[in-house]
Amino acid sequence: MRRRTFLTGSLGVVAAAGVATATGSAAGTGPVITVGSKQFTESWVMGELYAQILRTRGFDVVLKSNVGSADLIDRALRNGQIDLYPEYTGVVLQTFAMPKHMPTTARDTYVAAKKFEAGRGISLLPPTPFQNRNAVAVRTADARKHGLKTVGDLKKLGKISYAEYPDNITGPLGFDAIVKAYGLHDMKVRPLNIGLQYPALKNGDVDAADVFTTDPQLRRYEFTILDDDQAIFGFQNVSPVVRTSLVEEYGERLTEPLNAVDELLTEEAMQALNEAAAMMRLSPAKVADRFLRANKLI
Missing domain, CATH: 3.40.190.120 (Osmoprotection protein (prox); domain 2)
Structure with missing residues (x-):
């Protein structure tokens, strides 16, 4: 499988750090980007993945973890308190758009969510292979x-x-x-x-x-x-939601590294990342660092 390595080398046990409200980036002179995440392990890990790869691309990144529920983090994005965060495509529709009928495929769910977000000045980048549903x-x-x-x-x-x-x-x-x-x-x-x-x-x-x-x-x-052949659970791939003004300003410098990370996040890979953080007690920052290094992204 192309570049879907999880971790390489010895797995030393690292005590899980309490997830801070805000984690500053390493010193840098590039544009400041604020990455947010929700209140659970998977979101913390993905927030770290986004923050760390953007730092290697010259951005000065601030990571705000534990921002809150879908409603709260969406409000933070629209108010400019954060610039991007990982969101589930089905959540965009179920929580914010609330259509009369949910799409019946993952692709249609993404397309509908992308269209809805565009109307709010938000860009939805390509989705991950994995779903968490x-x-x-x-x-x-x-x-x-x-x-x-x-x-x-x-x-x-x-x-x-x-x-x-x-x-x-x-x-x-x-x-x-x-x-x-x-x-x-x-x-x-x-x-x-x-x-x-x-x-x-x-x-x-x-x-x-x-x-x-x-x-x-x-x-x-x-x-x-x-198999949920009645599709009652919907489709929940993850996409970075980013303020469109930033996508227009920085273009591929911003979007390419996020896409490079997300294309590797299969269900198997995400289960392994969650296992390392939630059960092996590695900090989300350490888990993200090892994944990115193992896949030669940093």
Whole structure:
């Protein structure tokens, strides 16, 4: 696989640093660019990836992590408090544009999100290969035994229990929506906080679980992701959202390095990066540095 290396060399354990509200860049004389990220591991890592590669291209970068929810970080971008951040294409539509009907492909989701953002003076750069979206997982042994390939195939199991995090039971991507879309009326919900669904599924306490497709636990356990053939979970590739005025001012000097990073971020690569930060306790800055060096981007 072309340049999709994760880490090379020894993996010394580094205590995870608390993610600061703002991390200054190394001294520089280039244009100042402020990169933001949200309040979770994947966003912290991607913020570091963007910040570090832009520094090597001569920008004086300020990194603001933990800016907040989608609403808050979007407001910070539009108010000029940050210049760019990583966002999920489906979130742009579901949270901000709110169309009557969601697109049915990843490409159409990106195109619709890009068009919406352009109307607000924001540019959406090309998306990552990976998506981080909700999905339904089962134990691989059960998938093989019962021929489970799609979410609808769960009917073959009869009465089953489904792990769902409490905030998502009644949401448009949650338990109630799955039951309705797939007719799974014999499936009962078991509320579990995010992260607890993995040991519950592994140990047989539940038969299926709501997971996120870039969670590092999916690398460690024998689980199978069922195909969401009704496309209720939408499409969630990541694109840098950048104030258009900056794209016009700096052109490829700004966009090329961001695109170079994003084209390497497959689902497998993102799971590995998340695993290093969330489970191996490397700081997001160290994880980003090792990935960029391993792929000869810095």
